[in-house]
Amino acid sequence: MEDGTIQDGKQKRPKSNNEEDVINQLPEGIPINILSKLSIHEAVRTSILSRKWKNLWPYFSGTLEFSGSPIMKDMKKDMKKITGRSLQMAMEIMYDAERQTYTNWIDELLASLKCSSLQGLKLWFPMKNVSDIDNWIQFAVRKKVRKLELYFGRAIDYVLPLQVFKVKRFDSLCVLRMKSVTVTEETLEYLLSDCPLLETLSLIDSEVPKTMKVSGSGSGSSLKLKCLELVRCLELTKVEIFAEKLVSFKYYGSNLETEFKSVSSLMEASFGGSFVEFVRESFMLQIKVLKLDITQNSPDVIYWLSQLPLLNNLKDLELVACGDDSIILGACVILLKTSPSLCRFTIKMLNTEPTFRTEHKFPKECQYSIKELELVGFCGAACQVELVMQILENAVELMKITIDTRLPTKPKVRLLGEEQFKTWNCEENRKHALRLKDKIPPSIEFVCL
Amino acid sequence: MAEEVSSQMNSLSISETNPSSSATISLVSGDDIVFKVEPTIAKEMETVQSFIDETDGKITTIPLPNISSHDLPYVIEYCEKSIAGKITKEFEAEFVKKLNNEEVKELFLAANYLNIKKLLDFLSQVIADRIANKSVEYVRRYFGIENDFTPEEEAKLREELAWTFTGVDPDDEDEN
Numbered sequence: 203m204e205d206g207t208i209q210d211g212k213q214k215r216p217k218s219n220n221e222e223d224v225i226n227q228l229p230e231g232i233p234i235n236i237l238s239k240l241s242i243h244e245a246v247r248t249s250i251l252s253r254k255w256k257n258l259w260p261y262f263s264g265t266l267e268f269s270g271s272p273i274m275k276d277m278k279k280d281m282k283k284i285t286g287r288s289l290q291m292a293m294e295i296m297y298d299a300e301r302q303t304y305t306n307w308i309d310e311l312l313a314s315l316k317c318s319s320l321q322g323l324k325l326w327f328p329m330k331n332v333s334d335i336d337n338w339i340q341f342a343v344r345k346k347v348r349k350l351e352l353y354f355g356r357a358i359d360y361v362l363p364l365q366v367f368k369v370k371r372f373d374s375l376c377v378l379r380m381k382s383v384t385v386t387e388e389t390l391e392y393l394l395s396d397c398p399l400l401e402t403l404s405l406i407d408s409e410v411p412k413t414m415k416v417s418g419s420g421s422g423s424s425l426k427l428k429c430l431e432l433v434r435c436l437e438l439t440k441v442e443i444f445a446e447k448l449v450s451f452k453y454y455g456s457n458l459e460t461e462f463k464s465v466s467s468l469m470e471a472s473f474g475g476s477f478v479e480f481v482r483e484s485f486m487l488q489i490k491v492l493k494l495d496i497t498q499n500s501p502d503v504i505y506w507l508s509q510l511p512l513l514n515n516l517k518d519l520e521l522v523a524c525g526d527d528s529i530i531l532g533a534c535v536i537l538l539k540t541s542p543s544l545c546r547f548t549i550k551m552l553n554t555e556p557t558f559r560t561e562h563k564f565p566k567e568c569q570y571s572i573k574e575l576e577l578v579g580f581c582g583a584a585c586q587v588e589l590v591m592q593i594l595e596n597a598v599e600l601m602k603i604t605i606d607t608r609l610p611t612k613p614k615v616r617l618l619g620e621e622q623f624k625t626w627n628c629e630e631n632r633k634h635a636l637r638l639k640d641k642i643p644p645s646i647e648f649v650c651l
Numbered sequence: 652m653a654e655e656v657s658s659q660m661n662s663l664s665i666s667e668t669n670p671s672s673s674a675t676i677s678l679v680s681g682d683d684i685v686f687k688v689e690p691t692i693a694k695e696m697e698t699v700q701s702f703i704d705e706t707d708g709k710i711t712t713i714p715l716p717n718i719s720s721h722d723l724p725y726v727i728e729y730c731e732k733s734i735a736g737k738i739t740k741e742f743e744a745e746f747v748k749k750l751n752n753e754e755v756k757e758l759f760l761a762a763n764y765l766n767i768k769k770l771l772d773f774l775s776q777v778i779a780d781r782i783a784n785k786s787v788e789y790v791r792r793y794f795g796i797e798n799d800f801t802p803e804e805e806a807k808l809r810e811e812l813a814w815t816f817t818g819v820d821p822d823d824e825d826e827n
Contacts, residue, residue, distance in 0.1 A: 232763060235771065239779030247815040250787045250808050252796050272817065307814075 238264035238321070242311070260314050265322030265349065271304045274327065298330070305334055312341055319346035319374065326381075328355030339366050346374035348399075353381035356407075364389045367396070377402040384409040394418060394425060404431035404452075410438055417444035417463075428467075434475070453477060454495065474498065474522070478506035490515050494537075495522040497552065501529055507536045516541045522610065524552035527585040534589060538570045538596070547572045547593075550610035551579040551586065570597040578606040582634025590638060594646075602647040605638065607631035676703070677712040678727075684720035685712075688727055695730040697766035718761045722754070726761055729770050738769070747777050752793065755781065 237245045237259060245264070249256040270278075277297045284290060304327075323342050329335055335354060342350050343366060354360050361384040375397045385393075385408060393400060395418055410432070418425030425445045431452040432438065440459040443451075449467050454474035462468075465485050473480050474495030480486065492513070496503050519537060523530040530551065538544065575593055580586055594600060607628045635650045642648055676693040678686045693699045699713050715723070729746065732738050750758065755777055762770040782790045791798060800808065809816075 235775040236778050236782075239776045240783060243815045243817070244783055247787070247812060248790065250800075250805065250812060251791055251794070251798075253799050255796070256808075 233258055234261045234263070238262050238317075240264065242266050246311075260316040262315060263317040263320055265324065266312075266320065267322075267324040268304075268308055268327065269324070270327030271300060271307075273300050274304060278328075301328075301330070305329075305331075308338075309334075312338070315345070317345070319348075321347075322349035322351070322377075323347045324349075324351040326351060326353045329358055329360075332358070332360060335360055336363050336366060339363060340369075343367065343370050343372045343374075348374055349377040349379075350375060351377075351379040352383050354383070356382055360384065361386065362389050364392055367392055372397055373399065375400055379404040379406075380408055381406040382408060385411075387411040390414065394427070399426060401426055402429040402431075403427060404429070404433075405435055406431070406433040408435050410435045412437055413440040413442070414438060415442045415444075417442070431472075452493075453480075478503060481506050481509045486513060487511060488515055489513065491518040492516055493520040493522070494533075496529070496533060497522055497524045499529075501526065504529060504532045504536065507533055507540075510536070510540045513541045514543055516544055518546045518548075519544055520548040520550065522550040522552075527583075531585065531589060534593070538572070538593070542571055544570070544572050546574045546576070548576040548578065549589070551577065552610060571599060572597050573599050574602045574604070575600060576604040576606065578608070578610045580605045580607050580635055581631045582637070587634075587638055587641075591641065594642065600646055602649065603642060604649040604651065605635045606651040607635055608651065675711070678723060679712060679714045680718055680720040680723050681716045682720050684723075686720075686723055686727060688730075691734050692727060692730045695733055695767055695769075696726075697768075698764060715765070717764050719757070722757050722761050725750070725754075725758055726765065726767070726770065729773075730767065733769055738773075743773060750777075752781060 233248075233255065237248055238261075240248075242262060242264070245259045245262045249259055274297065277293065277300060281290065281293050281297065284293060320342075323338070323345075325335070325338055335352075339350075339362075352360075352362075360382075362380070364386065367389075373396070375393075376399045378393065378397075378400065379402070383405075385405060390411060393403065394416060414432075416425075416427065416430060426447055427445050428447055429450040430443070430445070430448060432441070433452065433454040435455060438455060438458060440461070441453075442461040442463070443465060444463040446464050447467050448465050450470040450472075451465075451468060452472035454472075454477070456476050457479060458477055460479070460483065462483060462485055466488075468485050469489060470491040471480070471486070471489050472493040472495075474493075475498055478499065519541060521530075521533060521537065523533060530549075534549065538547065570593065572593070575590070575597070577586065577590060590603065590605075594603075632650060639648050639650070674690060675687045676690055676699070678688060678693075678699065680686065690703075693703060693713075699715075702713055703710065718726070725746075729738075732742055747755070755774060759771070759774040759778060762774055782793055785793070790796075798805070
C-alpha cells in the first residue's frame with residue numbers, strides 16, 4: 203500500500219524546547235473537543251491552565267454527572283449506622299442543608315454552560331424538591347441532551363413531567379435510563395412517538411402503566427427503539443411490543459402477559475425475577491445472546507426450561523443462579539442440551555456452600571457445542587468442580603475455561619445475608635481453582651481470575 | 652532515499668495527466684513519502700476528498716505537508732478499519748497502546764487537518780483519558796501551555812476551584 207521507506211518507528215521529530223505546543227495554538231474548538239470528554243470537574247479544572255483556557259470550559263459539551271456530593275454520600279452511610287430518633291432527625295436536617303448547597307452548586311454550574319448541546323445528563327442522588335428536578339429536565343430539553351439518566355431516591359414520588367416536553371419537543375433524546383421515576387401512559391406514548399431518535403429506554407423500579415404499548419405512531423417501523431429494559435416495574439401486567447428495530451430486550455419481574463408482534467431484529471434477551479413464560483415466545487428461536495437470572499425462581503424453573511424449543515441461534519449464554527445446587531446443575535444440563543450452536547457459556551453462582559455435594563448426575567446422551575466456559579463465583583464447592591468436570595466430558599470442542607474466584611456483583615437480594623460475603627476468601631478459592639486445573643487437559647486454556 | 656522518492660514523485664506527476672490510468676490516490680507526506688490509497692479511504696478524509704472534488708478528480712496526488720510519514724500510516728489504518736465497519740473497542744485499545752503522548756498529539760493534529768471526524772473524536776477521548784486525574788502542572792507540560800497567571804491569581808483560582816481537585820493522581824515519573 204505504501205511507497206518508499208518509512209521512518210524508524212519511534213524516531214523523534216525535532217522540536218525546539220520553547221516552542222509552544224500546537225494543540226494549544228489551535229482554534230478554540232479543538233481544546234473544547236478534548237475537554238468535553240473529561241468529567242465536568244476536570245473540565246472546570248482546566249481553567250487553571252492559563253488565561254486562554256480559563257474561558258474555554260463553559261463550552262463543555264460532554265456528559266454531566268451528578269451523583270451527590272462526597273459529604274452527602276458519607277452522611278448517608280452514617281445515617282444507616284445511627285439509632286435513636288433525635289440523632290437521626292438531626293442528621294436528616296444536616297443532610298438537607300448539604301443537599302441544598304449541592305443543588306445550588308449544580309444550578310450555578312448549569313447556568314454557566316454556554317454550549318448549545320450536551321451529550322448527557324445524569325442526576326443520580328436522593329432529592330426532595332420536585333420543582334428543582336423539573337427545572338433540570340427543562341435544562342436537558344433546552345440543551346438538546348442525548349442521554350438522560352435519572353434517579354432521585356425512593357423517598358420522592360417523581361413523575362416524568364410531560365408538560366415540560368409539550369413546551370419544547372425533546373427530539374434530541376437517544377438514551378433514557380430511569381430508576382424509581384414514574385412514567386404515565388401519555389408520557390410513554392410521547393417518548394415513543396415524539397422522540398424520533400430514542401434508541402434505549404430503561405426503566406428500573408419505576409411505576410409504569412399496567413399495560414405498556416411499545417410501538418411508534420402508526421406502524422412499528424417508525425420506532426427506532428433498539429434496546430428496552432424493564433426491571434422490577436411492579437405495576438406492569440402486560441406488554442405489547444411492535445418494534446421492528448428492537449435488538450435487545452430485558453425483563454426482570456413477575457409473570458407478565460406479552461404480545462410480541464414484529465420483533466424480527468431481536469437478538470439479545472435477558473430475563474429474571476419469577477418470569478418464566480418467555481420460554482414460549484417464538485422470538486426465542488432467533489436469540490443469539492441470552493441472559494437468565496434464576497436466583498428468584500422456585501424449583502419449577504426446571505420444568506419451564508425443559509419447555510424451551512431448540513435454540514439453534516444461541517451463541518452466548520449467561521446463567522445467574524443461587525440456592526439449591528441441583529437446580530443449578532439441572533438448569534445447566536437442560537440449557538446446554540437445547541443450545542446446539544452455543545459457543546460461550548457463563549455461569550454466575552452465588553452463595554454456594556463449599557461442602558455441599560450433589561447427587562445430580564449429568565446425562566451423557568449428547569455432546570455440547572461450547573468452546574468457552576466461564577464460572578464466576580468459584581469457591582471450590584464439590585458441585586462446582588463436578589459441574590466443570592461433567593461439562594468437560596461432554597464438550598469435546600472446549601478450548602477455554604475461565605474460573606473467576608470473585609463474587610458475581612449480583613444479585614441485590616442477598617439470600618444468606620452479609621455474613622457469607624464477608625467470609626468470601628479469594629485467595630483460598632484460587633487455591634481450589636488451581637487444584638481443579640490439574641484435572642483439566644493441558645490442551646484447554648485455563649484462566650483463573 | 653531522497654533520490655528514490657523524488658523519482659517516484661516525478662513518475663506520479665506524470666500519471667496526473669492521465670487520471671484514468673490509476674484509480675488509486677497518492678498521498679504525499681510532509682517528508683515526501685508517497686502512500687497509495689483506495690479512493691474510499693480518501694473519502695474518509697474530508698480535506699483530501701474536497702481537494703479531489705475541486706479538481707474534478709483530475710488530480711490524484713495530494714501533498715499533505717503537515718503530516719509526516721510516521722503518522723500517515725496510522726491515519727490510513729484507522730480509515731481502513733472505519734470503512735470496513737471494524738472499529739471495535741478492542742481495535743481502538745490496541746491502536747492507542749502503540750502510541751506515546753507525542754504521537755497521539757501529532758495524530759490528533761493530523762486528524763484535525765484532514766478533517767476525519769471519527770478519528771478526531773476518538774483521539775479527543777484518548778487525550779482526555781491521558782490527562783484525566785493529572786495535576787495542573789502535568790497538563791500544562793502535556794499541552795506545552797505557558798502559565799500566564801500571576802502567582803496570586805493562580806492561588807485564588809485554585810482556592811475557588813478546590814472542589815475540582817478531588818482524585819488528582821500524583822505525577823508519574825515518566826511523562827511520555
